[in-house]
Amino acid sequence: MSAVTKLYVLLCGYEVLPRSVSIRGGGDRFVMSVPISAYLLETHQGYVLFDTGLDPVLVRDPVLRQRHFADHGWEAPVVWPQHELLPQLKTIGIAPDDVSHVILSHAHFDHTGGLKDLPHVKVWLQQAEHHYAFKEAPHPGVVRADLDDPAIDWRLIDGDYDIMPGLSLLSTPGHTPGHQSARITLPNTGPALLVGDVGDWMANFDQEILPGEASDDTAALASIRRINRIRHDEGAMMFVCHDPDLIQSQRLAPDYYD
């Protein structure tokens, strides 16, 4: 019996990016706006967040905006107050202390920025991803300030792991060295996959196209295929973090999937 009872889709902002960032060879002239999604699970063991969006201060503070975006030749994301994590949780009727677990798909800033708002959570990350985030000279997509609070209660794992009945972590490396996804089971929706950045868009899965950037192309393609196998074998619903079309038809919080 699954412990997961509801899934809320949180729209945490938009990134404006060349299509090639999401779709390998997709063209630099085609600049698209892609959502940043996170997911809140209601479970018998408290609320669980899968990814947390970005820290809005990175966008609003001119010094941080320069350091984390302009210096890399990137445009800063668009984050309106309605996209921020705590107001969205409040709309659903829950307080930060109600969240007991955070699962980070990987260590890029558009997934880690809300951690600082959730002081009493267990944070699930793959050991390999922790190493990637904390190595010297990390990838520019890692904002160390999101992750280096010594009070963070890390639960570092190595490979697949069952957190509770109906909520399992799947090792899906390739986009980054320790990327992970989640497989959940909902009472009415049935099986579902939260795929982080294994593929930014459904096209990455439907056509088995690599994302624009991967730390390991071979592993990234194997992870796309692993997700596809589960999706097809179990008829799992796909929750794809950055798909610009999918977000238009998804139920957004405070609406939910059960």
Ligand SMILES: [Zn+2]
């Ligand atoms: Zn990423």
